[in-house]
Amino acid sequence: MQSGDIDAFEEFFNTYKRPIYVTALAITRDPYLAEEILQDCFVKAYRVRHRLRRDVSPLPWLQRVATNLCYSRISRRRALGEPITALITNLVTDLTSRPDQVAESKEIIETLQRGIDALPPKQQTAIVLYYLHGYSLAESAEIAACNVGTMKSRLHYALKALRGLLPIERRAPVPHTTSLAADELP
Amino acid sequence: MSCRRISRELLERFRFGDLDARSAPHLEHLDLCAACRTAVGVDRALVHQLQRALRARVTDHSPSAGAWEGIRRRALADSPPAGWRQSFFRWARLAPAAAAMAVMVVAVAGARDADRPGPFQGRAVSWPGLGFQERASNDPDPLHADGWWLRYATPQAGPPRSGLTAYTDPGSEWISRPVSKPSSGLTQ
Numbered sequence: 287m288q289s290g291d292i293d294a295f296e297e298f299f300n301t302y303k304r305p306i307y308v309t310a311l312a313i314t315r316d317p318y319l320a321e322e323i324l325q326d327c328f329v330k331a332y333r334v335r336h337r338l339r340r341d342v343s344p345l346p347w348l349q350r351v352a353t354n355l356c357y358s359r360i361s362r363r364r365a366l367g368e369p370i371t372a373l374i375t376n377l378v379t380d381l382t383s384r385p386d387q388v389a390e391s392k393e394i395i396e397t398l399q400r401g402i403d404a405l406p407p408k409q410q411t412a413i414v415l416y417y418l419h420g421y422s423l424a425e426s427a428e429i430a431a432c433n434v435g436t437m438k439s440r441l442h443y444a445l446k447a448l449r450g451l452l453p454i455e456r457r458a459p460v461p462h463t464t465s466l467a468a469d470e471l472p
Numbered sequence: 473m474s475c476r477r478i479s480r481e482l483l484e485r486f487r488f489g490d491l492d493a494r495s496a497p498h499l500e501h502l503d504l505c506a507a508c509r510t511a512v513g514v515d516r517a518l519v520h521q522l523q524r525a526l527r528a529r530v531t532d533h534s535p536s537a538g539a540w541e542g543i544r545r546r547a548l549a550d551s552p553p554a555g556w557r558q559s560f561f562r563w564a565r566l567a568p569a570a571a572a573m574a575v576m577v578v579a580v581a582g583a584r585d586a587d588r589p590g591p592f593q594g595r596a597v598s599w600p601g602l603g604f605q606e607r608a609s610n611d612p613d614p615l616h617a618d619g620w621w622l623r624y625a626t627p628q629a630g631p632p633r634s635g636l637t638a639y640t641d642p643g644s645e646w647i648s649r650p651v652s653k654p655s656s657g658l659t660q
Contacts, residue, residue: 292544299540308530317533324535325542332547391521398525417519418526423488438488445487449518 295335299328302345305419306352312414313356315403323355349429353411360407394452401451405444412440475501479508483515 306327310320330351331338338344402410408430415426416437427437478501485491485498502508 292548295547296540296544299543303535303539307533307535311533312526312529315529320533321535321539324539325546328543329546332543394521395525395528398522399529402522402525402529413522414526417523418530438484441487442484445515445518445522448522449515452514452518 295332298331298344302348303328305345306348308418309349309352309411309414310356312418313353313407313410314359315399319359323352323359326355327352346425346429349415350431353415353430356411357407360410397451398448401448405447409440409444409447412437413444416441475505475508478505479511482508482512486512486516487519 303324307320307324310323310327311317314320314323327348331344331348338347402413405413411430412426415421415429416423421429423434423437427434430437430440432440478498482495482498482502485495491499502512
């Protein structure tokens with residue numbers, strides 16, 4: 287691949303296209319934009335193919351390139367004042383749930399979708415890497431080019447922001463004391 | 473340890489899978505505190521719903537069949553922009569080969585000229601009776617740029633002897649004529 291064999295590069299693309307596309311789509315929520323980012327990412331990889339190391343997976347580097355491309359596209363889109371793409375509520379519903387629970391779940395998912403869109407790009411990337419891809423903290427931090435503490439912080443603030451969007455009754459009460467709650471008294 | 477701190481640490485440990493032996497006091501507290509149980513439960517539910525929301529964003533989507541063709545076209549069309557560093561290092565890699573080539577060219581040229589005398593050096597013979605000196609030389613000759621030629625230094629200015637295809641060097645009154653090779657009669 288490093289010698290520039292385009293067929294070998296196609297195999298490389300087929301191996302890594304899915305996780306890169308998923309990252310771009312999860313952050314941008316726009317399939318066309320995600321595919322554009324996918325192409326840009328791999329064209330960049332082709333240009334620097336002779337510098338790609340063979341002893342480590344190129345995936346973290348590709349993810350980093352993709353997330354940086356997402357940052358720039360998102361900031362451009364926000365700067366242009368483009369309206370947020372219509373919500374995609376492709377729910378994976380539990381058919382055994384009660385209808386009221388399904389409705390509630392759908393509502394929560396929609397709320398979360400809006401909340402994810404409103405997060406700063408770095409926090410979006412953090413939750414996509416950690417909660418969608420399942421990368422470890424260290425891997426996520428490496429991709430995002432930050433340290434583990436910063437990654438934890440981004441995740442913390444992202445969850446805090448999303449939690450604030452939940453209906454009041456679904457939020458946890460803020461504990462203040464170690465004393466037992468009234469309903470726990472014997 | 474305050475309930476708020478325990479709650480914060482518990483949330484972090486649950487979120488990042490850091491539960492270990494050091495978490496025993498936290499778990500004991502969790503067993504007693506309904507508020508913290510609720511906080512952790514809601515946080516875990518939030519993460520669960522967040523993962524569902526994220527998966528919903530990408531489910532049923534995949535790159536189009538034309539994605540690779542677009543990349544292929546751009547990869548083949550876009551020659552990488554040659555930055556100055558890249559250009560420099562590319563040429564730097566060729567430097568040893570270029571130096572070797574230069575040395576070889578000089579050596580070959582030197583070998584070809586090895587049997588030629590330098591300008592007006594050696595291979596000269598005087599002909600006192602004829603009043604001139606004969607030298608073989610490979611000096612540049614405006615009339616005969618190639619090959620060997622002879623020069624005649626005449627003690628007195630005058631026209632060239634008859635039969636000589638010669639010219640007169642105005643600076644030194646040398647007269648030259650071409651020869652196929654140095655005369656064997658010439659001596660050092």
